[in-house]
Amino acid sequence: MGTTKAQIFSERQNELAIAFKVLGHPARVAILEYVSRQNACICNDLVEEIGLAQATISQHLKELKSIGLLNGEVEGKRMCYDINLEKWTKLQKELNTFFNTTKSNCC
Amino acid sequence: MGTTKAQIFSERQNELAIAFKVLGHPARVAILEYVSRQNACICNDLVEEIGLAQATISQHLKELKSIGLLNGEVEGKRMCYDINLEKWTKLQKELNTFFNTTKSNCC
């Protein structure tokens, strides 16, 4: 297999899991942190900063874009990435809702 | 490959990513939610509730235990799972720190 049985879960559970999954790689954590540290745009600085091949960074950026956490704007021959603050804040709220709702006891 | 290059990231980044990764599967989201909904213990109810094979559920439980989010106590022939509230709260704080610290601008 290797395939998640998404059909048996709710849309909300799947979406939550996908967001967690995208955040679940240190390169993507590092990318988000670096993008946010630079008040200006970064582009291929990430390749130097992080130390993964350009193709690999590009792939990770794609995943972060896929759930809307990063915006990418063309700026001449460069790509200018920044954090989508609206989505970022929304996701943070959703995660907190999950954590708060799930806080409960057992046994 | 398929192997994450963990060496090139900080311990904090790796740990954060691992936590996100463990949460990044709908079955594990569902398990946490179900465990918390039951004020009492659950055990193999999860297999019925979620609809994955017993071996699969057991594997997911193992991963949740591995980062300390779930406690498992033997209770006769049963296993009694509950959420480790201390760890749960700690993780929530860490994730919020990550989200808040990373909130910033670009371009």
Next chain:
DNA sequence: ATTTATAATCGTAATATTGCAATATAAAGA
């Protein structure tokens, strides 16, 4: 026009993950 810089995409190898059947283990009850 040609070269250079930047970044996406393709193809591929190595490894990881998901899921399950089968088996093992261990306690409870007959």
Next chain:
DNA sequence: TCTTTATATTGCAATATTACGATTATAAAT
């Protein structure tokens, strides 16, 4: 003891992910 119940573990097949070199596409600079 023998059977049942509950859970963990093992082994395996299918698929996904990570990473990279090579290629491609585009715009800027010469």
